[in-house]
Amino acid sequence: TWDGGLGQLLAEKCGACHGDAALGGLKLTDYASALNGGQSGAVIVPGDSQASLLVQKQSAGNHPGQFSADELAQVLEWIEAGAVEK
Numbered sequence: 001t002w003d004g005g006l007g008q009l010l011a012e013k014c015g016a017c018h019g020d021a022a023l024g025g026l027k028l029t030d031y032a033s034a035l036n037g038g039q040s041g042a043v044i045v046p047g048d049s050q051a052s053l054l055v056q057k058q059s060a061g062n063h064p065g066q067f068s069a070d071e072l073a074q075v076l077e078w079i080e081a082g083a084v085e086k
Contacts, residue, residue: 002031002085006078010034013065031085046083049076 010028011019018028018038026038037043043053050056055076058067067075078084 001078002034002083004086006075007031007034009067009071009074013067013071017064035083044079044083046079047081049079052079055079 007030014028017023018026020027020029022033022038024038024040026040026043027033027036028043035042035044035046037053040053042051043057045051055072057063058072058075
């Protein structure tokens, strides 16, 4: 869940660019903002990891704040399970 660790992961890995500065209009430091997405649209599509821009960017590699393979697997599992908050 977001509250169970995914929110912390995104804040740590993505917060430098997608925190208060909200690069590209995307803020990934709170649940509601993360689900709202940014200028490029939705980055998290609950239940559909392949349609989630977050997964696409991270899967391509070399992204600032790149997830490890284990972290990406956790994000994929969370999104496929519906990207629940609690």
